[in-house]
Amino acid sequence: MFGIGRGLSYLIKAASFAGAICVVLMMLHVTADVIGRYLFNAPLPGTIVVVANYYMIIVVFLAIGAAEEQRxxxxxxxxxxLMPERPRNILSIFASVLTVAVVTVLMISGYTEATKKTAMVATKEQGSQLFEVWQSYWFVPLGAALMIAVAVYQILIMITGARSGLAEAPEAAFIND
Structure with missing residues (x-):
């Protein structure tokens, strides 16, 4: 079980790294667009489409697995x-099962939408240009699947009491302690 947790943790770190790269790229892209627009009267084509349909989707949906890992x-x-430990653990398992159910609906809906957009080669128009955006739809089910995998693994860990292997948030990260 510990090895599975370590593997999930590495996947989450890779997804978080991709999200961090997208944050930097988004910052550089928008900055270049602003400089081009106001200093040279030549904005970068497609900045709004790329930011809204790629960078933001990747940052949000790849990060939900990391948030689940660190609770x-x-x-x-x-x-x-105020509850004793046993009822608290039962409620925690119930909340995780509910999380899996809700995010599974999100994953299935995202997958359905991604297949539709891929089949029609979805594009967005900005100015006089068309930009393909169908690829970005796949980050929704991918991020949701990662979150589901982490939540299911955490349920198994809570039930069995085995060592996790996930990189959980340090205790100092919690405000209420």
Missing amino acids: AHISVDVLTD
Whole structure:
């Protein structure tokens, strides 16, 4: 089990690295567009399309697996902090199962939409140019699948009590401690 967790952790690190690269590329792309637009009166074609349909999608959907690994999604623990450990663990398992169910719906919907957009070779128009965007639709089911894999693995770890292997957030990262 530990090896599976380490493997998932490496996948998440790779996805996070890709997201970080996209943040830097987005910053450079927008900066180049602004400089080109206001200093040379020659903006970069397709900046809005690329930022909205590639960079932002990659940053958001590849990061949800990392957030799940570190249990960094928003949670309200007012009542559960008062419970004994066993009911708290049962609720945690239930919440993770619910997460898997909801994100599975997202993954299936994203996959369905991605296949449609791929078949029609979806494009977006900016100015007088068309830009292909069908590839970006595949990041939604990919990111959702990574999140599902992490959530299912965490459920198995909670049930079995085995060593995780996932790189969890350090304790200092939590505000309420």
